[in-house]
Amino acid sequence: MFCTDILVIGSGVAGLSFALKISAFARVTLITKKKKADSATNLAQGGVAAVLSAEDRLEDHVNDTLISGDGLCNEEIVRLVVTEGPERVRELALLGVNFQRGKAGGEFDLGMEGGHSARRVAHAKDLTGREIETALLAQVYANPQIEVLEDHMAIDLLIESKATGWKEGNDRCLGAYVLNRSTGEVETWRAKVTVLCSGGCGKVYRYTTNPDIATGDGVVMAWRAGAQVANLEFVQFHPTCFFNRYVKNFLISEAVRGEGGILLNDQGIPFMKGYDSRGDLATRDAVARGIDAEMKKSGADCVYLDITHKGRAFLQQRFPNIYGTCLHYGIDISKQPIPVVPAAHYMCGGVRVDEWGCSSVGNLLALGETACTGLHGANRLASNSLLEAVVFAHRGAQWVQRNWSELQRQPLPTVQAWRTGFARSIEENVLISHNWDQVRQLMWDYVGIVRSKKRLQLATRQLAPILAETKEHFHDYLLTPDLVELRNIVLIAELIIYSASLRHESRGLHYITDFPEKDDAQFGQDTVIEKNDGSM
């Protein structure tokens, strides 16, 4: 039985920023299921969107975010994030994040991306995420108040009603059961406050830009604990993932289109204007759908992104990572267009939280991609995700600080240790890998960029036996990281399919052929579900 003040689950920008802020007055244990830098943050290329130049206006960033969110953003949250954003970005710079400076020595060199009406993306060339992750990790490791535990994987949250039989009012989170991958033991971690920062769930799809850790863990743990989750039908597909059979999940940043990159079909013809008057810099939902339609029309395996007109010197300087990686795989992007396809990239929904990052379960916060704050609505605006993570990490820490005396007074009851019963070792890993592959293919084929009622019904039906089998494995076998992830990925698939089948309209990232129009009267609101509402 371990005890800490604050248990942070996840080591991306949200978890690290929150840990640093909270360490001023509390002890933090930050667990991460693989190595410390295994996070989506580390792969982020584009940057952080914020109003950082005199030519830009907060109102314009607000409007761009609202337009992209297609009627589902919470305007109050949008205003709050956009307003607080610039200060948080400057804070990152003070913590050592080396953002690219402006040409005339200006504060920031600002990039352009789809859906933005101005240059407002602070970046570190095309390695922004890695730069942020490295700087924050250095700070975290130098901080004696923060303990980082790698290879520690949260399995389930400890919930007061279950642990003590207490049932009235709002339930409270007391920490988590955690699988220590090195020992194979399940540890019980109790904490005054638990914070889910475990990223998204791109791995539920066959093709994704996400790292392997993105298996929806935070959202499904919160769901199992009785928390509300929202808008899980809004899965963002990034329009341009490198198409190459030897490369897993390599993104071609939206900033490439921001710098003038043009999408071409297999005949070498630009096509985006035919789908959206904003052309190649339309919002991501529109561009991904345009590419999908073009590929279906031609039967080609991919489309192409042409940035050759910018010349080698510029491309090497602005996109060193993309230039070098493509060259390594035989594509000189200064001479040839880049083969690209859309791939699952970002979950706009998540654990429903208020303006402080607090979920509907007491003492349980969710930050970053794991959360649904109301900022993204039905489609996230490019580079608003790192922004949301740092703004809400700050707000979450403010909430804990304000309530710290009261939180410290609350007793942490004794809870039962994890019980393995008669579980035995799993001898054949194919029991896991087979279901894992099936779920990912099913989601890609039936719950992708364009959906239909029929395909969602088939997906529900085909997922049911996999859910049942996974439940059996979870009961019968000793836990392994793969089994824990399979359990999570199957549940997040079920929740996405269920949420998608509730929305009988097309909006933002949810396009369903049976209901091609937007229906504000009936569906102009979030899709909020919870385990205890009897819906599933």
Ligand code: SIN
């Ligand atoms: C990109 O660089 O295109 C990704 C940035 C984002 O997802 O906002």
